[in-house]
Amino acid sequence: MIAVINYGAGNLRSVTNALVKLGYQPRVTSEPDDVLNATAVIFPGVGAAADAMYGLRESGMDDAIRQIVRQGHYLFAVCIGLQVLLSVSEEDGWHDCLGVISGKVRRLPPGLKVPHMGWNQVKQMAKHPIFDGIPDEANFYFVHSYYADPDDAGFVAGVTEYGISLCSVLIRDNLVATQFHPERSGEIGLRMYANFLKMAGV
DSSP states (O other), X not given: OEEEEOSSSXXXXXXXXXXXXXXXXXXXXXXXXXXXXXXXXXXXXXXXXXXXXXHHHHHTHHHHHHHHHHTTOEEEEETHHHHTTEXXXXXXXXXXXXXXXXXXXXXXXXXXXXSEEEEEEEEEOSOXXXXXXXXXXXXXXXEESEEEEESOGGGEEEEEEESEEEEEEEEETTEEEESSBGGGSHHHHHHHHHHHHHHHTO
């Protein structure tokens, strides 16, 4: 089963449509048990970190996400999904996040147009199956005003230039997370989801 987490703040329709286009029938769920029992989990995100964390805590999904990461299950997190994996976010004041990856979520520097919206290149920093068939510096679609700053740079598998060099792909074991939206990135985004599901053996 492919579980798509519904916590009240996700880009659910676009994500599920992308997976259906690839030939899968994902289950959109707000039940932690579905996530714990899934072969692969997609953690989509749109909105603010505080709202996302509230929705996760209300459903008990916060602990389920921590558990599947700890147990090495396959998880793909997108945009806010990536950001709330870190320890804290400074969006609208400091907020505790999931703490799965040590680090902070910071606002894009002053002087830049925010949100960072539209197509931008992703420079691959590591050879990994998630990038199979995806050219280096391929364009993906971004919409965000904050960015993940993990303490361990070794988890940064892709970077994007927008005033600064920011983490756009984070990988640790079977956890893959992107600041951009694969489901809004055309065929190249579909390829990334397909690579992830192949990794998970779905």
